[in-house]
Amino acid sequence: MKRFDIKIISINKKDICMIFSTTYLSPLKFIAEVEKEISSFTNDGIEVIFDFFLSNGNTRERYAKAYFNGVNIVRESFEYTNINKNDSLRSFSAEFYKDSIDKMDFSFLTSIQKKMIAKGIAI
Template sequence: MNKPYHISDYYDSFKSHLVFSTSYLGLENYIADLAHHFRKTKYEGNVIIDLLLSNGKTRNRYIQIYFDGKNFDIEIAKSIKANKELQDKSLCYYAENSELLKDSVLNKSQAYLIKNRIAI
């Protein structure tokens, strides 16, 4: 089975890692796997998770969580408003991997726009 996420570097001012959901599964289904990955790579810092496929275009699409080297600090997780750079990076990822859109909460119109690199 493929992983329900894809990890990318995101060089914002915090040098965060950006995680793209690759299925409609909610974050609770794979957060332990993400923590395991970051422990193995000895990463410590911010992680931004794009939950487009499970949350759609909602205010809680992007979640920022701090990873302390061992675990995510869920207590200080927060939804964030994406800047233009983050929106563009997400749009490019999902347009280039448009097959992921079919198994998501997005309607056909939203999936069509993303496939054609038009922000929703």
């Protein structure tokens, strides 16, 4: 089973690389694999948003951002960030996890959170 999934999305005419946890293990544990897969999408610099929902839950450490320089994620650029409940990134995350509901069994989510995601509710 793959431990993360990557999607390139465009928001306000800007490409963003979203990395989703797909198990209770953080994608950061597999950073070399993450970097290799990002480089298969682009050799340019791109903003990276991590969604650690399945590994961290809906906490202050759910989202993080960093910069990919075309080869590696710049470690010094990594920081946890707050993404507003009404932000389109949360809606995109909700859709991703709704379409990946089978991965919920490999997470620390509560049954209520799992039901909300199954209904497509951005949490």
